[in-house]
Amino acid sequence: MLGRVTTPQNLDERFRDAVSALPDPGARREPADAVRDGALLTGARALELFDAQLASRHLDLAARWLRSFNEGFYTIGSSGHEGNAGVAAALLPTDPALLHYRSAAFFAARAKSIADAARDVLRGVVASAQEPIAGGRHKVFGSADLNIIPTTSTVASHLPRAVGLAWSLARPRTSQRRWPADAIAVASFGDASANHASATAALNAAGWFEHSSVRLPLLLVCEDNGIGVSVPSPDGWLAAMLSTRPGVRYTSADGCDLAATYDAAAEAAGFVRRERRPAVLHLSTVRLMGHAGADAEVAYRSTEEINRDLGRDPLIATARLLVAAGLLTPDEVVTRYDEVGWQVRKVAEEVLGEPKLAGVAEIVAPLAPRRPLRVAHEITEVATRAAGPGSRERLQAFDGKLPEQSGPLTLAQTINATLTDALLVNPGMLLFGEDVARKGGVYGVTKRLQERFGAERVFDTLLDETTILGLALGAGVDGLLPVPEIQYLAYLHNAEDQLRGEAATMSFFSSGAYKNPMVVRVAGLAYQQAFGGHFHNDNSVAVLRDVPGLVLAVPSRPADAAPMLRSCLASAAADGSVCVFLEPIALYHTRDLYEQGDNEWLSPYSPPNQWSGEHVPIGRARIYPVGNAADLTIVTFGNGLRMSLRVAAKLAEQGYGSRVVDLRWLSPLPAADLVREASATGRVLIVDETRRSGGVGEGILAALVDGGFVGAARRIASADSLIPLGPAAQQVLVGEDAITQGAHALLAR
Numbered sequence: 001m002l003g004r005v006t007t008p009q010n011l012d013e014r015f016r017d018a019v020s021a022l023p024d025p026g027a028r029r030e031p032a033d034a035v036r037d038g039a040l041l042t043g044a045r046a047l048e049l050f051d052a053q054l055a056s057r058h059l060d061l062a063a064r065w066l067r068s069f070n071e072g073f074y075t076i077g078s079s080g081h082e083g084n085a086g087v088a089a090a091l092l093p094t095d096p097a098l099l100h101y102r103s104a105a106f107f108a109a110r111a112k113s114i115a116d117a118a119r120d121v122l123r124g125v126v127a128s129a130q131e132p133i134a135g136g137r138h139k140v141f142g143s144a145d146l147n148i149i150p151t152t153s154t155v156a157s158h159l160p161r162a163v164g165l166a167w168s169l170a171r172p173r174t175s176q177r178r179w180p181a182d183a184i185a186v187a188s189f190g191d192a193s194a195n196h197a198s199a200t201a202a203l204n205a206a207g208w209f210e211h212s213s214v215r216l217p218l219l220l221v222c223e224d225n226g227i228g229v230s231v232p233s234p235d236g237w238l239a240a241m242l243s244t245r246p247g248v249r250y251t252s253a254d255g256c257d258l259a260a261t262y263d264a265a266a267e268a269a270g271f272v273r274r275e276r277r278p279a280v281l282h283l284s285t286v287r288l289m290g291h292a293g294a295d296a297e298v299a300y301r302s303t304e305e306i307n308r309d310l311g312r313d314p315l316i317a318t319a320r321l322l323v324a325a326g327l328l329t330p331d332e333v334v335t336r337y338d339e340v341g342w343q344v345r346k347v348a349e350e351v352l353g354e355p356k357l358a359g360v361a362e363i364v365a366p367l368a369p370r371r372p373l374r375v376a377h378e379i380t381e382v383a384t385r386a387a388g389p390g391s392r393e394r395l396q397a398f399d400g401k402l403p404e405q406s407g408p409l410t411l412a413q414t415i416n417a418t419l420t421d422a423l424l425v426n427p428g429m430l431l432f433g434e435d436v437a438r439k440g441g442v443y444g445v446t447k448r449l450q451e452r453f454g455a456e457r458v459f460d461t462l463l464d465e466t467t468i469l470g471l472a473l474g475a476g477v478d479g480l481l482p483v484p485e486i487q488y489l490a491y492l493h494n495a496e497d498q499l500r501g502e503a504a505t506m507s508f509f510s511s512g513a514y515k516n517p518m519v520v521r522v523a524g525l526a527y528q529q530a531f532g533g534h535f536h537n538d539n540s541v542a543v544l545r546d547v548p549g550l551v552l553a554v555p556s557r558p559a560d561a562a563p564m565l566r567s568c569l570a571s572a573a574a575d576g577s578v579c580v581f582l583e584p585i586a587l588y589h590t591r592d593l594y595e596q597g598d599n600e601w602l603s604p605y606s607p608p609n610q611w612s613g614e615h616v617p618i619g620r621a622r623i624y625p626v627g628n629a630a631d632l633t634i635v636t637f638g639n640g641l642r643m644s645l646r647v648a649a650k651l652a653e654q655g656y657g658s659r660v661v662d663l664r665w666l667s668p669l670p671a672a673d674l675v676r677e678a679s680a681t682g683r684v685l686i687v688d689e690t691r692r693s694g695g696v697g698e699g700i701l702a703a704l705v706d707g708g709f710v711g712a713a714r715r716i717a718s719a720d721s722l723i724p725l726g727p728a729a730q731q732v733l734v735g736e737d738a739i740t741q742g743a744h745a746l747l748a749r
């Protein structure tokens, strides 16, 4: 019966043969009764779910059919996992779900009709631009109407978000929130994926919250088919691992048995909903037809193993259940199977000719929509609220002394005041991270914020950056405005997929139907005197700059930090933007610019009635004319600004005028400002504290070339090195001497 691989034909024939051979039960159950003795699942529901299971199977067959003549582009199927229809049935349609890529039956069970489900899924398979969630950008299971949040292909990467979402669901509901008060979050994943760092982070965080008595209505579902591509999961490992997670309740069921799956899922979902506590449901499933269309599983699995899986085909199992209950005859099962198959094939034929995405503009449209006027308007609104109705609370929050009356502030003090003001006017804003609350941040930037706004809105998290970003991802998609902190730039890297793969892709893969606004505060960059070494002085932002759509802000002085932070928050609120606000640690407490005691790096804090006027749009630079501003353009940011201004002052004494450009935004780069200012002098000195290779300077040079700049350019950048401890750091970092030399070399031309 088996060829070299299990083909759609094999599976189809096996189903027909097995069903035809089912014995007549004699007895007959009513649809309203349990589908078998002791089951929660009724016959009527089982019949409905059988249709979803059939649709799922036929979607796999259709995907392979479309692939056979190069009209389908995705063949990872759900065959063997159709029991997950029972999970869908055990939930409320308003429970947000983040699904494993073998969840077609879940999707079909939630959809209004088989035809609807088939159309959505097959439009994804053929990359139709009319696909309702990703618009042909990827084959995902997602739907705004069905409360299915698309997941990426990165296994388990949705699980930290699922924890964040559950955490958010348990918080008091406000009108801005997406899901109702009784909702629970559900997330499914494979057995091999359960070993992934993101999965273990999520399981650990779920247990940590439970242990800390924080409510977390989360149902995790492991669909364990015993293998990940070609690597088997060790016998019993999943049960051993999943059943011993502290704080996470474990149940298991045969995922090939629809009634058993439904019953176990209903029981587990009931527990999660009632208790608002996390649980994992471990379903044993099989994988039929290999990992994906092109996978010849005979290369790594024995015929016996493959046959054993085929013997557990969930479709045949449900057919057996329904025939045994007298709800369908074997002939009726086959007729139903053929009818669903016919419907699915018809939809496949309809969608294969639909238009595909045409052109870059159409493709990128949902990536990171920007509406600068809306953002500016949002800032005006926020300022009006702060100055008007909120002015009494404001005075109280600032302990009777408003920051605008406190004299010039440092960068750290300014960020603290701006966060305070933002938390005051936006009740949906949350601030969290390691050491941000009780301690008020390693550098005191978030001091007193927890006292001012309470532990519900400002709180310390467990020490796991993946979970910190996962909380933001979940809270953001539920309608909150999270402001997570990553304690040091170097520690973003172990969690960066949560930003890159998850946060920055959500709008792209959902055509904007789901958004995860956030402003991630990151303390970073080098030049710290007191706290040396690479990890507290990481000077690379390359990993952030190439994430499409991500906003990267680097404020270098207090006067810009406040309006830039407001712009990030407003853009997150208005457009769902994912922003990284990179705070240069070495400038947090800097007071002076040219001479000790000059206090030139401090700035007074602006009262709300000035916020609108001093609004800094995303992607706009600030220009500092020095002397006649005619001889040289210095392009820089962050710590480079302070050094460049100092060098420029000395150059002015020597009769050379320069204009110092503080980029302020490293993504998107202020390309227009850059080219204009460079062209004004015809000489550009790039002062880039990041590394020569892969550093910001490369992007600046490219922007100049792209913008048609034809003058002279030089680049001062930090060495391609990690940062050593102590004074040796100066050897690899950009310093004022190098800037001065670079300036003179250019001026000599």
Ligand SMILES: Cc1ncc(C[n+]2csc(CCOP(=O)(O)OP(=O)(O)O)c2C)c(N)n1
Pocket: 102, 153, 154, 155, 189, 190, 191, 192, 193, 194, 196, 225, 226, 227, 228, 229, 287, 291
């Ligand atoms: C982080 C990550 N690493 C590798 C892959 C490639 N990959 C895709 S599916 C898969 C196996 C997953 O197995 P399992 O979790 O058991 O799910 P199954 O396919 O068996 O349902 C791998 C390695 C991936 N998508 N994501």
Ligand SMILES: [Mg+2]
Pocket: 190, 191, 192, 223, 224, 225, 226, 227, 228, 229
């Ligand atoms: Mg597997």
